[in-house]
Amino acid sequence: MAYVSLQFVIFTAAVTAIYFLFPVRKYQWTVLLAADYFFYLYSGYKYAIFIIFTTATIYLAGKAIGRSQETEKETLKLKKAEWGREEKKAFKAGVKRRQRTVLALALIANFGILIFLKYSNFIAGGLNQLISPGTGSGPIPMLKLFLPLGISFYTFQAAGYLIDVYNATIAPEKNFFKFALFISFFPQIVQGPISSFGQLGSQLFAEHRPEFARFKAGLELILWGYFKKMIIADRAVIAINTVTADYAKYSGTVILATALLYALQLYADFSAGIDISRGIAQMLGIDMVQNFRRPYFATSINDYWRRWHISLGTWMKNYIFYPVAMSKLFLGWSKKMKASSFGKTAAGAYVAKVLPTAFSSMIVFLVVGLWHGANAKYVAFGIWNGGIIMLSILLKPVFDRLCEALRIRTESFAWRVFRILRTFVIVLIGYYFDIAPGFRGALDMMRRSITDLHLRGGISLMRGLGLGKSDWAILAFGALTIFVTSVIGEKHGYEFPGEMLEKRSFALRWMVLFASMVLVAVWGIYGPGYDPAEFVYMQF
Amino acid sequence: MKKIIIKRCVKIASLLIAVVLFLAFLQRYILTNVSDNTIRLRGFYQEEPNTLDVIVLGASEVYSDFSADELYKKTGVTSYPYSFAANPVTLWKYELREILERQTPKLLIVELNGAQYGKDMLYNSAAFRYLTQDMKLLPEKKEIIDTYGTDSKLSYYFPILKYHSEWHRGKNLRNGYSMLVQDMRGYSLLKGSYSHMARKEVPEELKDYDRTATRDLNPEAEKYFREFLDECKASGIENVLFVRFPHLVTDKKGVDALKRNNRAGEIAAEYGYEYLDMDAFCGEAGIERPEDFHNTDHLMMSGQMKFTDYLADYLVRKYDLKPTDLSPEQKEKWDESVRWMDACFAYYQDYMKDPVFNREYTVYERSDVMARVKKYLDPQ
Known part of the structure; x- marks a missing residue:
């Protein structure tokens, strides 16, 4: 069931209605669980076995x-007087080892x-x-495998819970x-955000009453999501797919424009999916973590x-x-170096x-790269981002001194703009690995x-990318809207444009909402004859 | 508290209603399949119920070759072309039901071109969309969509799903505005007429071929045609005339079409209906070949007028048609329409002083064209 479909809108409306009309509020959460599994099975019943296994x-x-921790506490309490310090330590170590084994087995599986x-x-x-270089084949057979819906997201979320x-830090x-509801919550199963049990769990199981303010904010967030997805992302992707299908046919200007368009499309697409997810959750009385905070205004890659995919970043950090x-190995290296x-x-x-x-940053970004996909270009993407962060950490004193030497006013607006542009260029280079057919292609x-x-030639070529003049005008309008609201x-400090309208007059709010709904209906890419692109992050 | 809730509900409902109404407005006039065909069919539904004595059913030949205003001017008999481009026999039985739902015509004329179509034309999705857009009989509409709908069936009920990206097309905006003007007026001026103003170069007509020869229809076309004939019988409609409007036969394809038309005529005769190959009367009607033809299948406006005049005489003679009994208001509207048609013809004659060949230029109820025609309007 695609997010951009009438089915999904009807499904969400029905779930919301049943959820709030459910007679026994204590068991309201069962409505969500039923909805989650309906959504999951409807999207592909053969995948369900994997999510059930993980759950x-x-x-x-x-x-x-948890039981082991309880037993540990009880035993220590009982043996408080009996055991000496060493015995307690040995007991704790044994318990921790057993817990670690359970943790490792579950994570490995x-x-x-x-x-x-x-x-x-x-x-x-x-x-x-490696075995047969340059032949394009080898002794190890390739398998026809399918990827269950949201597997990366729910696996990471479940692993986070267990850790x-x-x-x-939490009780089991x-x-x-x-x-099962925590693992399969339908608004986030497709593409996150990756939530922690501490943040999301209690909200999922709590009793909720319909609240006008939440409904309003949730619907505005959903509308903003559909605006970005249907008007910008799904329109931009037409030109991006045209160029990336055979980039050799196009001039460097078109390729550069495509990379820029991809930056717009990726942000519009991914943040749209998250906005729709968060908006639905908000209507249901549940606050999900923020996943984006105007990433292209970042002043450094760190x-x-x-600001980008915050929930994944938080997961990776934790x-x-x-x-x-903080591992013994890394701290040991540090100590050794200090002593040298x-x-x-x-x-x-x-x-x-x-x-x-x-x-550690390098390792994290290698994982982030691999998380995005099984391809050398994603490894390169990880190395690029990790490498930049690594260098920026290691060379920070050099850069600081350079700024001093050049008498750069680091608090100035111009310097901030420069840093934003510099960061954007670094990010853009990383995006080439995303859109290219492979590592060499990206280079x-x-x-x-x-x-x-x-x-000149470049601009005329932009005409043949599957988009008409009106489409380019709409894209420009969409990009400008995102830029101004950002x-x-x-x-x-607004999270999304709806908040800006909060204190405005009723007439203005009404007009903006009216216009947004009409624009989505008229400018949106949907309906027969179109194949609206799936959300980019669904594939991860 | 209750008051606040009611106030909020009213605010939300009013916003949603406003959005839905605005989108419905856009869907009716712009974000839809809007063309001369839809304007014509809309015009049919704007005619007062039971005021049309003659209905002409068929494809593009009907609205290119026949003018309801001219027939009225000549005989006082009201009529309407219930026709759209590539109207296939597949749909005729539904069209008849739709016609009889609103009108009680004394005569139904059926132009047979749509009966000789091959399989691709029998299931032409554009035709299904033209017909179903304004259809009033919902069970029939549903049956057509369920049986023949090719892509999203929901988009037949809500064309905005398919046509929402058409908002910027000038043709759509012009036709949509024309439809709005016609809707606001409440009746059609040109009664669905579509008059060609430019000729296309056509090969010379064939000479040695048998005009009475026949050839089997596509089996599916024959099945639908017989269903239509059964429907005609069952409907109790007084007079049904099957015709082939004038064509230029310039190649084998044209000969085959003629043969299949003749075969359809034979089948109609089996049911006791008359079939006329109107090509035979072109000479009597004063239609010049190829000067009065736009292309092989359609007449120029001059041909349209000559042909309608001839047909008017024939119908009055044959079916003893009397001027339609209209109220003064209705009569005034028809008279106004006739003035517009006269203005169109004057415009045509002026335009033809310096004709442009091989161009698609037509006069139909489109606002910009009507604005040009307006200066030829008799001030009376």
Whole structure:
């Protein structure tokens, strides 16, 4: 069931109505669970086994760890007087080891499925390349595999829950069905955001009454989402697909314009999906985490990743970055470097201090790259982003001194604009890996974007990309709308344009909403003859 | 509290209603399949019930070759071309039901071109859309959509789903505006007429072929035709005349079409209906070949007038048609329409002083064309 379909609108309206009319409010959450599984089975019943497996294994593992933690507490309480410090320590270590084993087994099983379904052909291809280089085939057969809907998202969310239980930051959920709801919540199953149990769980199971303010805000958010998806993203993707299908046919100007268009399309598409998800949840009385905060206004690549796909960034930070950076191995390296002669110098001391952070960032972005897809270009995408962050961490003192030497006023508006543009260029380079057919293709596209710029020819070529003049005008209008609302949002801290209207007159709000609905209906890409693109992040 | 809830509900409902009404307006006039065909069919539904004595059913030959205003001017008999481009025999039985739902014609004329279509034309999706757009008989509309609808069936009921991206097309805007003007006026001026103002170059007519020869219809076409004939019988309509309007036969395709038309005529005769190949009367009607033809299948406006005049005489003689009994208001509207048709013809004659060949230029109830015609309007 596509988000951009009448079925989905009817489904959502029906679920909302049943949810609030459900006679026993205590069990309201069961409506959501039923809706989740209806949505999932309707979208592809053969996938259901995987989500059920993840739900069951993570639930059981969480319960086992939780029980172990309880037993540990009770035993320590009972043996408080009896055991000495060493005995307690040994007991705790034993319990932790057992818990770690359960955690590891559950994570291996679930990430194993994800890796098998998503990456086995990538790994097989790589191995074949090693065994028989240049032949394009090899002894390891390629498998015909399908990717269950939302597998990356729900696997990460479930893993996060289990790690939180293991770290005792949350108590394990006792009710299997409530846990199943947390894993399968329909507005987020397709493309996130990846929520933590602590943030989302209690809201899902709480009793909710319909609230006008939530309904209004939720519907406005959904409308904004459809505006971005149907008017901008699904229109831009037509030109992007035309060029990327055979980029060699086009001039560097067109390729550069396509990369810029992709930046617009990707943001419009992904943030639209999240807005629709969050809007639905909001109507149901549930607040989901923010996933975007005007990412193209980021002043550094670090900042960008704090604004783009925030929930994935948070997940990576909590469950990969910190554990890796604080691991004995990395801290050991840091210590060793500090102790070395290089570590005694000012530069060496700095490098030794930030080394775990820098390397952890690289590892995180390699994972982020792979998370996006099983392809060398995504690995390159990860290395590019990780490498830039690593360098920016390691060379921070150099850059600071350079700014001082050049007497740059780092608080000035011009410097901020420069940093925004610089970050955008870095991000844009990363996008070439997304749109190119492969790693080499990405490099070639970049090269041509610089060396093959013909403004006049380029502009005329833009006419043959599957979009008419009116489409380009609409895209320009859409981009301008996003830009203006983002500037205002950035200045006043608004999350989405609906908030800007909050204190405006009824007539103005009414007019804006009226115009938005009409524009979506008239300018939106939908209906027979069109094949509206799936949300980009659904494939991940 | 209750008051606040009611107030909020009223606000939301008013916003949604406003959006729906505005979109419905756009769907009616712009975001839809809007063309001369839809304007013509809309005009049919604007005629007062039971005021049309003659209905002419068929495809593009009907509205290109026949003028209801001219027939009225000549005989005082009201008529209307219930026709649209490539109207296939597949739909005729539904069209008859739709006609009889609103009118009680004394005579139904059926131009047979749509009966000789091959399979592709029998299931031409554009035709299904033209017909169903304004159809009043909902069960029939549903049956057509369910049986023949090709893409999203919902889009037949809500054309905006299919045509929402057509908003910027000048043709749509012009036709939509024309439809709006016609709707606001409440009746059609040119009564669906579509008059060609430019000729296309056509090959010379064939000479040695048998005008009375026949050839089998497509089996599916024959099935639909017989269903239509059964429907005619069952409807109890007084007079039904099957005709072939004037054509230039210039190639084998044209000969085949003629043969299949003749075969359809034979089948109509089996049911006791008369069939006329009107080509035979072109000489008597004063239609010059090829000067009065736009292309092989359609007449120029001059031909349209000559042909309608001839047909008017024939129908009055044959069916003893008397001027339609109209109220003074209705009569005034028809007289106004005749003045407009005269103005169109004057415009045509002026235009033809310096004719442009091989161009599609037609006069139909389109606002910009009507604005040009207006200066030829008799001030009386």
